[in-house]
């Protein structure tokens with residue numbers, strides 16, 4: 001599975017750690033930041049990651065900032081992205097199984113590195129169930145996106 005990862009300064013250290021671990025099992029594309037810069041802005045990295053998920057360049061994404069909130073807000077601006085801030089393991093898999101979540105957002109200042117790794121692994125191993133009721137809900141969501149297409 002091809003996955004992408006992105007973080008601002010708030011999530012930079014965690015991104016580097018997760019990347020090193022995930023590289024052993026997945027093809028990873030890093031959308032930045034490439035170096036730690038305390039003055040950088042999360043949209044500059046999370047937007048390219050979200051676009052890559054949206055256009056199918058990568059299948060799943062990991063977006064990290066200090067709280068995970070900014071990353072999540074930016075990612076969800078891109079049509080086709082279903083991103084969520086995840087702090088516990090039930091939602092890390094249920095978000096994929098029911099909602100076809102394709103980007104996990106993490107707050108590096110909120111959760112520990114080891115737990116972040118566990119949440120990402122849970123997210124990446126989960127698969128969308130495709131059950132009728134979930135398809136119906138996803139289609140409703142897609143119809144909302146269509147209404148806002150330029």
Ligand code: RB5
Pocket residue numbers: 008009010011042065066067068069070071
């Ligand atoms: C950066 O200091 C911080 O505001 C950012 O990483 C994030 O937490 C925003 O949601």
